[in-house]
Amino acid sequence: MMHRNLISFTSIARKEMIRIFRIWIQTLVPPVITFTLYFVIFGGFIGSQLGDIGGYDYMAFIAPGLIMMSIITNSYSNTVSSFFSTKFQRNIEELLVSPTPDWVMVLGYVSGGMTRGICVGTLVSTVSLFFVRLPLFNVPLIVLFALLTSFVFSLAGMINGIFAKSFDDISVIPTFVITPLTYLGGVFYSISLLPEFWQALSRANPVVYMIGGFRYGFLGISDSNVWMGLGMLVLFSVLLFSFTLYLLKKGIGVRA
Amino acid sequence: MLALSIADLQKQYKGGLEALSGLTLDVQEGEFFGLLGPNGAGKTTTIGIITSLVTKTAGTIRIFGIDIDRDFPAAKRLIGVVPQEFNFSIFEKVQDIVTQQAGYYGIGRQEALVRSEKYLKKLGLWDKRNVVARELSGGMKRRLMIARGLVHEPKLLILDEPTAGVDVEMRRGMWDFLKELNSQGRTIILTTHYLEEAEQLCNQIAIIARGKIVENTSKRELLRKLDKETFIFDTKKTVTEVRPLENTQFVIVDETTIEVTKNKSQSMNHIFEHLDSQGIVVGSMRNKANRLEELFMEMVE
Numbered sequence: 107m108m109h110r111n112l113i114s115f116t117s118i119a120r121k122e123m124i125r126i127f128r129i130w131i132q133t134l135v136p137p138v139i140t141f142t143l144y145f146v147i148f149g150g151f152i153g154s155q156l157g158d159i160g161g162y163d164y165m166a167f168i169a170p171g172l173i174m175m176s177i178i179t180n181s182y183s184n185t186v187s188s189f190f191s192t193k194f195q196r197n198i199e200e201l202l203v204s205p206t207p208d209w210v211m212v213l214g215y216v217s218g219g220m221t222r223g224i225c226v227g228t229l230v231s232t233v234s235l236f237f238v239r240l241p242l243f244n245v246p247l248i249v250l251f252a253l254l255t256s257f258v259f260s261l262a263g264m265i266n267g268i269f270a271k272s273f274d275d276i277s278v279i280p281t282f283v284i285t286p287l288t289y290l291g292g293v294f295y296s297i298s299l300l301p302e303f304w305q306a307l308s309r310a311n312p313v314v315y316m317i318g319g320f321r322y323g324f325l326g327i328s329d330s331n332v333w334m335g336l337g338m339l340v341l342f343s344v345l346l347f348s349f350t351l352y353l354l355k356k357g358i359g360v361r362a
Numbered sequence: 363m364l365a366l367s368i369a370d371l372q373k374q375y376k377g378g379l380e381a382l383s384g385l386t387l388d389v390q391e392g393e394f395f396g397l398l399g400p401n402g403a404g405k406t407t408t409i410g411i412i413t414s415l416v417t418k419t420a421g422t423i424r425i426f427g428i429d430i431d432r433d434f435p436a437a438k439r440l441i442g443v444v445p446q447e448f449n450f451s452i453f454e455k456v457q458d459i460v461t462q463q464a465g466y467y468g469i470g471r472q473e474a475l476v477r478s479e480k481y482l483k484k485l486g487l488w489d490k491r492n493v494v495a496r497e498l499s500g501g502m503k504r505r506l507m508i509a510r511g512l513v514h515e516p517k518l519l520i521l522d523e524p525t526a527g528v529d530v531e532m533r534r535g536m537w538d539f540l541k542e543l544n545s546q547g548r549t550i551i552l553t554t555h556y557l558e559e560a561e562q563l564c565n566q567i568a569i570i571a572r573g574k575i576v577e578n579t580s581k582r583e584l585l586r587k588l589d590k591e592t593f594i595f596d597t598k599k600t601v602t603e604v605r606p607l608e609n610t611q612f613v614i615v616d617e618t619t620i621e622v623t624k625n626k627s628q629s630m631n632h633i634f635e636h637l638d639s640q641g642i643v644v645g646s647m648r649n650k651a652n653r654l655e656e657l658f659m660e661m662v663e
Binding site for chain 2: 117123
């Protein structure tokens, strides 16, 4: 049984990888261009006018934040667009009629989101080497934060894909929720620089902890509690995974 | 053994539409079973429930004795489905579509490659294995879905309007292929709009109307039920009047065409004699409609 599930999983994962690399012009190239511009404009032009944050120059401070941002947006957009287009073309039915359990299906699609998130994260990290030499304070923590964040946002993208009924629906959440949360999640500034009220508000933003923990892995400094960040990621992983399974079991968005 | 056993199946869609209202149906293993019915009768909903694409409101379904509420995965392994509408990714390659499907059934990659080759060859698509699915013709797309539905070698194959939009020649080829599959012991359930198709292929036929089975019998029995049949006679000379004949109705359609509706008890010889005695010479004749079609219209009205 486990062996069959493993084959099902690798079949979905394989299909997702083929998709990512088939449309690499859409999936891998744009983030590299966008984030190169971020490095040049914010890190280079503007950063050179700014002072240090936590003992690091501005470029070193924003680089981990930018890498994490690329992981978040790409993990999310991969599952949401892949799952929605599978629904739209109705080839989701290929999976639904098969004995593949729901949890295997979720892990299959999430593996696609993680593949793209981590691939883009690695590419953006490579780009960052042209601008700054980042220290590596705690590598396991970097890897853990990258994987868990990618997992959580891949799941979130899948949930969006499950609910989506039109192409508009797959861009609403990224535009109105994900982008504001990441921009306000301390990519470009330390939240400790904010006035009291905005600091308190920022602490309610989970992305602050994800970026904070990831940055800590590189620089050894963070404006949020790293362990709380890890705990939060584990909690979100469990909650979103369970919620996705619940939606599929109920047939919401996929079964008539 | 029953390949499929449906008891009191009900489906009410969210909008309130009642698609199935207590449908009960048994299909014996090895049968070539035709499920006929007008649009909206509930055929596709029934197939949707059997294959888990549609959730049921009430009722039980057993596939080779396995209750889908108890062990749907085990039941799914025994079913292959060829849907009415194309439902593969048009961006994927033909062979990838088939091998992926095998993978979803837990068939290892090596075996999946072997089987996809076997079925793509059988369905005349092996040359197209590396072609992206959107480039296939309509008939090829249908055959691709059949190959995909067979790759896990199901004991029960369900085809929802498999020959819709397929040209006559290819339809004959598909019929032969389906007959071959059935003769190897595979149970086949087919829905179709072409009654000729059901007459050609199926040995058992059920008619579904308004969410219920209104008839379920052997094709032979069903055809026996026909008590009237209508023929079109083309006459050699102009006809203005036909004298009446018992158990027979004559309608003059135009000067050289008569529509003849006869009861089962009436013989064709007698009709010809009757016409001959009036100097009416029949040059050719044909059935007005497919015989099943007439019966079908009677039952669903």
